[in-house]
Amino acid sequence: MYVSVWKRFWAFMIDLVVFVLLFIILAQLLDEFTVSLVLVVIIWLYYALLESSPWQASLGKRVMGLKVVDKRGRRLSFGKATKRLLSRVVTNLTFYFGFFTAAFDKHKETLHDKMSKSLVIAKDAEFNPDDYPEEPEHHDLTLMTVVSVLLALVFVAGLLWLVVLPQYQKIGDKVLASAIIDNLTLAAKNRPARLKAAQGGPEVWLKSYSGCLSDEKDPLTLQCNGYAMTLQPEGISAVSRLSNWQQYTLFMSYQTGRISCTAESPQAQKFCQELNLR
Numbered sequence: 001m002y003v004s005v006w007k008r009f010w011a012f013m014i015d016l017v018v019f020v021l022l023f024i025i026l027a028q029l030l031d032e033f034t035v036s037l038v039l040v041v042i043i044w045l046y047y048a049l050l051e052s053s054p055w056q057a058s059l060g061k062r063v064m065g066l067k068v069v070d071k072r073g074r075r076l077s078f079g080k081a082t083k084r085l086l087s088r089v090v091t092n093l094t095f096y097f098g099f100f101t102a103a104f105d106k107h108k109e110t111l112h113d114k115m116s117k118s119l120v121i122a123k124d125a126e127f128n129p130d131d132y133p134e135e136p137e138h139h140d141l142t143l144m145t146v147v148s149v150l151l152a153l154v155f156v157a158g159l160l161w162l163v164v165l166p167q168y169q170k171i172g173d174k175v176l177a178s179a180i181i182d183n184l185t186l187a188a189k190n191r192p193a194r195l196k197a198a199q200g201g202p203e204v205w206l207k208s209y210s211g212c213l214s215d216e217k218d219p220l221t222l223q224c225n226g227y228a229m230t231l232q233p234e235g236i237s238a239v240s241r242l243s244n245w246q247q248y249t250l251f252m253s254y255q256t257g258r259i260s261c262t263a264e265s266p267q268a269q270k271f272c273q274e275l276n277l278r
Helices: 005-027 032-051 059-063 078-093 097-104 111-116 143-189 191-198 266-274
Strands: 066-070 118-122 212-214 221-224 227-231 235-241 247-253 259-263
Touching (some): 005 059, 005 066, 032 078, 143 191, 143 266
Antiparallel strands (some): 066 118, 235 247
């Protein structure tokens, strides 16, 4: 009656093919964000509607001869089928550890089976509720639950460290570069007033800039939050660092009014290219 992990795995792969085909079609019609949003809704309705239907199975499970029931052998309601799908998120966050634990379980239950109080059995199996008595409600943490939660936390931490944090830093670097460019442009516009005030003497800063202070040792330089701007005969330069401490320099030419970005390290050079300066 209870089915092997591999049958369920192949059922999942069939469903995955369906989702990939849908993604390819939607990607031709919609933007990336909308595709992701629409696909989430489709996946929800796909599993919730099909597993609560008379089929009691997604297309993959149907092909593999499986069906989903509750702990008394009954068809799931739409709400319970939705709860089962949400429970699968926990299984996914444990690097699918919660899925393959079914190989060592007497009733072939995965983590999301236990959480949603459902079972996957053979399509033609006759379910005897007395073979699976309802368990009393309790709040004890089993070893599998503890390990699954720990793995989920490791996965989330790894995702934050490897994906979210670099993206956040990348956005922060571009925001800082944008602020520097704005100040370079403003400083260049103020140049005629500085030259007039200098009256043939050395050119110095005449205007205060947000987050910037004059360098007492070098009057031509402003020390700002995350960068330093320096007046030069040909233009204004600003030296800054990326989140990974790689240095780059933005330079605005008085003659052309154009801003260029230079760097020595490959990572900073790539950042300069991504700024798309003209």
